Structure formats: structure tokens, C-alpha cells
Amino acid sequence: MAEKYLNYIAGEWRPAISGEWFENRNPANWDEIIGLFPKSGKQDVDLAVKAAREAFKVWRLVPAPERGAILKRAGDIMVERKEEIARNMTREMGKVLTETLGDTQEGIDTFYYAAVEGRRLFSHTAPSEMPCKMNLSFRIPIGVAGLITPWNFPMAIPCWKSLPALVCGNSVVFKPASDTPLTATTLVEILLEAGIPPGVINIVHGGGGAVGTSIVDHPDINLISFTGSSMVGKQINSKAGAQLKRVSLELGGKNAQVVMDDGDLDLALEGVLWGAFGTTGQRCTATSRLILHEAIHDKFIDMLLKAVEGLKVGDGLKPENTVGPVVNKGQVETVQSYVDIGKSEGANMICGGHQLTDGDHAKGWFYAPTVFTGVTQGMRIFKEEIFGPVLSVIKVKDFDEAVRVHNDCIYGLSSSIYTRDVNKAMVAIRDFEAGITYVNGPTIGAECHMPFGGVKETGNGHREGGWPVYEFYSEIKTVYIDYSGKLQRAQIDNY
Ligand code: UN1
Numbered sequence: 160m161a162e163k164y165l166n167y168i169a170g171e172w173r174p175a176i177s178g179e180w181f182e183n184r185n186p187a188n189w190d191e192i193i194g195l196f197p198k199s200g201k202q203d204v205d206l207a208v209k210a211a212r213e214a215f216k217v218w219r220l221v222p223a224p225e226r227g228a229i230l231k232r233a234g235d236i237m238v239e240r241k242e243e244i245a246r247n248m249t250r251e252m253g254k255v256l257t258e259t260l261g262d263t264q265e266g267i268d269t270f271y272y273a274a275v276e277g278r279r280l281f282s283h284t285a286p287s288e289m290p291c292k293m294n295l296s297f298r299i300p301i302g303v304a305g306l307i308t309p310w311n312f313p314m315a316i317p318c319w320k321s322l323p324a325l326v327c328g329n330s331v332v333f334k335p336a337s338d339t340p341l342t343a344t345t346l347v348e349i350l351l352e353a354g355i356p357p358g359v360i361n362i363v364h365g366g367g368g369a370v371g372t373s374i375v376d377h378p379d380i381n382l383i384s385f386t387g388s389s390m391v392g393k394q395i396n397s398k399a400g401a402q403l404k405r406v407s408l409e410l411g412g413k414n415a416q417v418v419m420d421d422g423d424l425d426l427a428l429e430g431v432l433w434g435a436f437g438t439t440g441q442r443c444t445a446t447s448r449l450i451l452h453e454a455i456h457d458k459f460i461d462m463l464l465k466a467v468e469g470l471k472v473g474d475g476l477k478p479e480n481t482v483g484p485v486v487n488k489g490q491v492e493t494v495q496s497y498v499d500i501g502k503s504e505g506a507n508m509i510c511g512g513h514q515l516t517d518g519d520h521a522k523g524w525f526y527a528p529t530v531f532t533g534v535t536q537g538m539r540i541f542k543e544e545i546f547g548p549v550l551s552v553i554k555v556k557d558f559d560e561a562v563r564v565h566n567d568c569i570y571g572l573s574s575s576i577y578t579r580d581v582n583k584a585m586v587a588i589r590d591f592e593a594g595i596t597y598v599n600g601p602t603i604g605a606e607c608h609m610p611f612g613g614v615k616e617t618g619n620g621h622r623e624g625g626w627p628v629y630e631f632y633s634e635i636k637t638v639y640i641d642y643s644g645k646l647q648r649a650q651i652d653n654y
Contacts, residue, residue: 161192164340166199166364167347169210170357175199175365176206183340186253186484187474187523193251196340199365204332204373207361211303211330212379214358219300219328226326227277233353234270237263240349244314246476248342252310253483253524254438255475265315266346269607269624273322276629280327289652291643298633300328301405302381305374307367307395309386310486311441313339317346319607319623320384321360325350327632330359332380334370338486367391375399382406382632384623386443388544389570389616396619407621407631409612411544412572414602415448417561417587420455422577426599428462430577431550434601436470436482436528440548441490443617444573444595444603447545448534449552450561456554460509460532463552467510467528473519484523485547491524494547498529501540506531506551536567544570558583566592572613573602594622 163180165172174180175197185191197203218226237244245259254262284295304324308317317335324331335343347362363370367387375383375398382405385395389410399406416434418427434446451459475483485491491514498512511529526548534541534551541551555561565574574593578584584598594613595605605611610622621631641647 162194164194164196164344164364166197166203166207167351167360167362168203168207169361176202181337181365183251183338185250185523186486187476187525189522191250193247193341196337196364198369199363200369201373203363203365204370204377207332207363208303208377208379210358211332211361214356215300215302215330218330218356218359221328223277223280223326223328225277226328227274229354230270230277230322230326231274233349233355234267234274236349236352237267237270240345241267244342244345247345248313248339249475249483251341252313252339252486253475254441255480255483256478258438259475262312262315265312265607266318269315269318269322272608273326276323277326280629280633282635287639288649289641289643289647291641292647293640293642294637296635296637298327298629299636301632301634302329303379304329304331304632305377305380305383306331306333307371307374307383307385307387308333308335308343310336310338311438311443313342314346315607316386317343319611319628321346321350323628323632324384325355325359327629329382329632331361332374333360333362334374335362335364337364337366340364378402380404384631385409392618405631406619407623408619409443409623410570410617412443412445412570412613412617413447413542413544413568414444414573414575414593415450415565415568416446416575416602417450417565417577418452418455418459419558419561419576419578419580419583420452421579422455423579423599424455424459424462427577428459428466430575430601431463432466432470434575434603435550436467436548437603439482439485439526441486441546442603444605445546446575446602447549447551448541449550450564451552451554452561453554453556460552463530464509467530470528472515472525472527474523482528482548484525487524490547491526494526494545494549497540497543497545497547497549501531501534501538501549501551504538504540505533506538506540507533511548536564542568558586562587562590566590568592569616570613571615572617573597573605575600575602594618
């Protein structure tokens with residue numbers, strides 16, 4: 160019988176009120192059940208929000224440096240548990256062990272950054288119009304934060320959201336993706352062990368329809384942070400917006416790497432392999448378009464084809480494998496449907512294009528890394544996010560066309576250019592419509608202390624990571640202190 164895991168609500172580990180469970184299976188070996196998790200619903204969310212609201216009353220008064228000190232301890236515990244967390248993460252969502260170690264490290268880095276931020280949370284002061292009067296502002300917590308996280312970064316993204324929320328003094332109701340509930344549960348265990356008080360953090364497992372929607376709709380949740388598809392993000396934004404909740408959205412991407420004729424081709428090759436097929440192409444930042452200058456196009460495609468043939472797809476726990484499985488059956492079907500669309504649109508599939516089912520692949524959701532050349536701007540495989548190991552290559556005549564093709568996209572998360580021409584690099588930085596631009600680096604690999612997010616339909620203007628996220632999780636209190644001993648009237652007495 161598989162192990163049962165629980166929700167943590169109102170200071171107690173407990174099953175869902177429904178009494179139902181869902182399975183968490185290994186995508187590299189679907190015979191392996193990682194565990195059973197509570198299939199929760201609105202009533203569980205209601206309990207969690209009530210507890211979070213109560214706990215907020217106390218937590219908001221804990222000095223921020225003290226809140227930060229708890230996060231420092233939690234980071235230390237995560238360092239101890241890093242290997243175990245990474246192995247479980249590979250088992251539950253598939254990416255290779257080096258990457259799940261990296262994902263956990265991103266969580267640890269976020270802990271240490273947040274811990275120190277507890278001593279900063281800076282705000283502005285400004286002079287008063289009046290004598291003997293002081294104007295200042297400081298950051299205050301907002302209330303209960305509803306956090307809805309994806310499966311592709313099961314530790315890093317929950318840390319990106321929950322740690323700034325906590326250090327700013329908010330309490331949290333957290334719904335992790337139902338493909339990665341174990342990593343999320345471990346995060347909560349660590350927070351509790353480090354000293355986060357009961358009720359300040361609550362985890363409610365279950366599906367987006369039942370649990371996610373109840374979080375978004377709940378009138379006593381003040382802010383929502385969501386990472387996922389643009390379609391769901393738009394629904395969340397309109398529902399939560401109608402209640403005037405603050406909403407941060409990290410949504411789709413169709414990120415491009417541009418390689419110019421003066422670029423270092425070996426470096427660009429390493430970059431695109433990592434960007435397109437790392438995490439099996441399942442990053443919001445994954446490289447899904449490769450824009451090649453015509454002068455190097457054919458040579459680069461030869462190099463790419465050889466390199467892709469060298470990738471080893473298999474169970475991410477085995478060190479010889481470089482690409483893990485796709486996360487689940489539905490995702491394999493989506494990838495396959497886009498490959499079929501690409502073929503029917505007339506693109507030239509030069510490798511991959513099918514599920515792998517032989518030998519070690521027989522019981523997992525493995526898919527062969529796939530490259531299409533001859534892609535044109537009108538094609539759906541040029542425009543739509545696939546979220547799998549599929550790369551669309553498009554040929555351009557010059558730099559100006561590369562920029563135009565790059566920007567012909569409804570999304571704008573990450574972008575990359577390989578060139579040795581500093582002027583072209585600077586123009587790309589200025590003109591690529593994206594929240595992140597890499598020069599001579601792939602589209603993936605953001606560092607947790609820098610702002611992360613995108614323009615256009617990738618989001619609604621907020622950023623995760625870095626300093627701006629602390630502004631999202633707090634608001635400003637403005638204070639005027641008059642020590643003149645008389646009534647001074649702003650805008651009247653001075654003029
Ligand atoms: C994501 O793809 O959802 O920049 C997050 C990167 C990682 C985070 C990606 N540090 O690729």
C-alpha cells in the first residue's frame with residue numbers, strides 16, 4: 160500500500176474532508192506510486208484560509224528580521240536534505256538528478272536571500288512641505304497570500320513565492336501542482352521545523368479546478384501568485400481582479416535563441432541543447448525557437464543534429480541519462496499533437512517526432528528530442544507554447560530580420576543572442592521584446608536574486624525573484640508626524 164501524505168491546515172496534518180486521495184506516479188516508471196495525496200476541495204480551502212487569517216494577526220507583528228532568521232534556519236535544513244529532496248523530485252516529475260539538485264539549490268538560495276531581506280524591506284522617506292513635520296513610508300504585510308505553483312520547478316517556484324510572502328509578514332495558503340505534491344510537502348515540513356508558527360503556512364493538495372479555483376474565489380485571500388498557462392492566468396486575473404485582489408502571473412513563453420553569422424557556433428550549440436532539451440523542454444524559459452542567420456544555417460543544423468543524436472533519454476535517476484521523461488500522459492499527447500501539426504504545416508522534421516517505448520522506456524512518458532527546420536512565422540509550431548522537447552528552427556537573412564522574427568510572438572519571457580558584435584548585442588538588449596535577455600548564453604538559467612518575468616502575454620507586469628517581489632508581497636504605509644504643536648495645513652499654509 161502506498162504511503163499516504165496529508166494536507167497541513169490550521170496547525171495540523173490532516174486528510175481531505177472528502178476522504179478521497181489521488182495518486183502521484185513516477186513518469187519514468189508508472190508502476191511506481193510515490194504516494195497518495197489528499198484530494199481536497201473548497202471546504203479544505205475554507206479551513207486553511209480561516210487559519211491563515213487568524214495566524215496573520217500574530218505573524219504580522221513578528222519583527223521582519225526574526226521572520227528572516229526562521230528562513231535562514233529553514234535554508235540550513237534544506238541544505239542537509241538536498242540530496243533526498245532532489246531524488247524524490249526526479250521520481251515525481253522526471254527531470255534528471257543534476258537538474259533537481261539545481262532546482263533545490265535555487266530554493267536554498269532563495270531562502271538565504273529572503274532571510275537577509277528581513278533586515279531590509281526598504282522604503283522611502285521624503286521631506287515635508289511644513290516645518291517641524293516628518294514624512295516617511297514603510298512596507299506592511301497585506302494579509303493572506305494564495306499561492307498556486309507548477310510542477311516543472313517543484314521546489315524553486317514555491318520558494319520564489321512563499322518565502323518573500325512570509326518574510327513580508329503574510330500568511331500563506333499554498334496549492335502545489337498535483338504532479339509534484341511530495342516536494343511541496345517537504346518544503347512545508349522544513350518551514351515548520353525551522354519555526355514557522357502553525358497556521359502561518361497551510362498546504363492544500365488537489366486539482367486546479369477544485370482547490371485552485373476556491374483559492375482564487377475566496378474573499379478572504381488578499382493576493383494571488385500563479386505560475387502556469389496564459390489561458391488559466393487570464394481566468395484567474397479576471398476573477399481575482401473583480402475582487403480587487405493583487406495578482407502576480409508568470410505565464411507562457413515561446414523563447415528564442417538567435418545565432419548570428421559572427422557568433423561562436425560551438426558555444427551557441429551547447430546553449431541551444433541545454434535551452435531546448437534541458438528539463439525535457441518543460442521550462443517557461445525553454446528555447447523553443449532557434450533563429451539562425453542564413454550564412455551559418457546549414458552548418459549549424461548539421462552540428463545540432465549530431466548533438467541531438469548524442470542526447471540520452473531515460474530515467475533521470477541514472478547518471479548516464481541527459482533528458483528525463485515528459486511529466487505525464489497528457490503532456491506527451493500535447494507534444495505529439497504539435498509534432499503532427501508541424502508536419503502537416505509543411506515544416507521539415509529532421510529528428511525525433513515520436514514517443515520512445517522500447518526497453519528502459521517501456522513504462523515511462525519518454526519522447527525523442529525533436530527538431531523542425533524550415534519553420535515559418537505563420538506556423539503554429541512557431542507561435543504556440545508546446546512545453547516539451549520540440550525545437551522550431553527558422554532561417555533569417557540578417558540581424559534586422561532576426562529581431563523582427565524574434566518579436567513576432569504573443570509572449571515575451573526569455574531571449575538570447577549569440578554574436579561577437581557588441582553593437583548587435585546592445586540592439587538586441589534594447590529591442591528584444593522580453594523580460595530577460597541573455598547575451599552569449601541560453602534562454603534558461605535565471606538567478607534567483609534577479610527579477611524574473613516577462614512582457615506581453617507572459618504576465619501582468621510583476622516580477623518574481625530579486626527585489627521587486629518584496630514589493631508585490633507588501634504594501635506601503637505613509638506616515639506624517641507633526642511636532643510643531645499646531646495645526647499645519649498641507650497645500651494651504653505654505654501658499
Ligand atoms: C520556469 O521555467 O518556470 O531560468 C522557471 C531558469 C530557471 C527557472 C525557470 N532558473 O531556467
